[in-house]
Amino acid sequence: MNARTTRTLAAALSLTAALAISGCSSDSGSDGAKSGKPEIKVSGAFMPEPVNDQxxxxxxxxxxxxxxADKLTGVTSPLSDDVQIHETKNQKMQQVPSMGVPAKGRLKLERGGNHVMFMGLKNKPKVGDKVTVELRFENADPVKVELDVKERTHNPQSNESH
Structure with a gap:
């Protein structure tokens, strides 16, 4: 009976400590920090018109x-049953399980770099269409995004002066 009481007390203390620690990790300086979850926003989402349905x-x-900080851990879309997160290093792309989204920072998914890859398309979207995706994160709530289908040569980087 004494061992059971000790285990119950240890469990209660562990739970209390976990709650206290998680309460300290929220960013009280931002509006959405009440939940302690990262605040994710997406901009500039697009897909060049696919050449084929592959x-x-x-x-x-x-x-x-x-x-x-958070991590992009998955992407789903009605366009494909296999949407992958790809990292580009040394001009080679490879699938990765996740990508970091730094605190007070950004993750750029761009031509020639890291990106999302749709494999085995169910149909071939045309310029002007919109493709819906749901981004899943380690901590933040899922985010639904519409990608504008653009011309195959579209590259917003060439329009920026960074």
């Missing part, structure tokens, strides 16, 4: 406005 790339900027 694959297509998706590009966007994922911004994290909170002080809590």
């Amino acid at each position: 694959m297509a790339g998706g590009f966007m900027v994922i911004e994290n406005g909170s002080g809590t």
Whole structure:
């Protein structure tokens, strides 16, 4: 009986400590920090018109406005049953399980770099269409995004002066 009481007390203390720690990790300086979850916003989302129905790339900027880092862990879309997160290193792309979205920072998914890859398209979207995706994160709530289908040569980087 004494061992059971000790285990119950240890469990209660562990739970209390976990709650206290999670309460300290929220960013009280931002509006959405009440939940302690990262604040994710997406901009510039587009997909160049696919050449065929085998694959297509998706590009966007994922911004994290909170002080809590997060990770993009998955992408789903009605366009494909296999949407992958790809990292580009040394001009080679490879599938990765996740990508970091830094606190008060951004993850750029762009041509020639990291991106989302749609494999085995169910149909071939045309310029002017919109493709819906749901981004899943380690901590933040899922985010639904519409990618504008653009000309195959569309590259917003060439319009920026960075």
